[in-house]
Amino acid sequence: MNRVIAIDGPAGAGKSTVAKILARRLGLRYLDTGAMYRAVALLATRAGLQPEDGAEAARLAEQAEITFGHGDPQPVLVNGEDITSLIRTPEISELASALSAHSALRQVLVARQKELIQTGDWILEGRDTTTVVAPHATVKVFLTASLEERAKRRSLELGREDVSELTRMISERDHRDYTREDSPLTMSPDAHRLETFGLSAEEVANRIAALLP
Numbered sequence: 001m002n003r004v005i006a007i008d009g010p011a012g013a014g015k016s017t018v019a020k021i022l023a024r025r026l027g028l029r030y031l032d033t034g035a036m037y038r039a040v041a042l043l044a045t046r047a048g049l050q051p052e053d054g055a056e057a058a059r060l061a062e063q064a065e066i067t068f069g070h071g072d073p074q075p076v077l078v079n080g081e082d083i084t085s086l087i088r089t090p091e092i093s094e095l096a097s098a099l100s101a102h103s104a105l106r107q108v109l110v111a112r113q114k115e116l117i118q119t120g121d122w123i124l125e126g127r128d129t130t131t132v133v134a135p136h137a138t139v140k141v142f143l144t145a146s147l148e149e150r151a152k153r154r155s156l157e158l159g160r161e162d163v164s165e166l167t168r169m170i171s172e173r174d175h176r177d178y179t180r181e182d183s184p185l186t187m188s189p190d191a192h193r194l195e196t197f198g199l200s201a202e203e204v205a206n207r208i209a210a211l212l213p
Contacts, residue, residue, distance in 0.1 A: 005138060149196075
């Protein structure tokens, strides 16, 4: 069987950083499921779509080729164009979160994610990886931290001082993630809950690695 580690959790809990560490350490391929939604959000912005245009965004996703390269940051390409830096803005992040609430788009991208992880050993992170994308993962983890802690981390990551605004944005994103009808953010019953406050990314990675059989 393929070895798959699935990590879920809210925005700013440290999923991406920890997943990248584990990918390097364990020789796993890394799948940032959120980057796929961000890529579609960029295409939607270019097409003039709004947060409520889920069906149109799904059609864009069906037509787009989304691929990942190697490196840190991991290159993200859409139809051959490197969009790595373009999809890491707060604006794209907000639109990606809004569009991800639409079932039509989720169905397209989840199907692709499921196909990918059938091809070998992977570590993937997002908000429905343990419950929907990889329900039979070797190890399932739910990372969490307080809203304030996550806003501080995102502020450092983006080099922004407006922590209060980031707190508001993350709070709104949490609400969308937890309350959307299709695949809401929730902890799988067999996932390991891990509070990341006070732990370095390496320490969190060590704890997850210790869960592997």
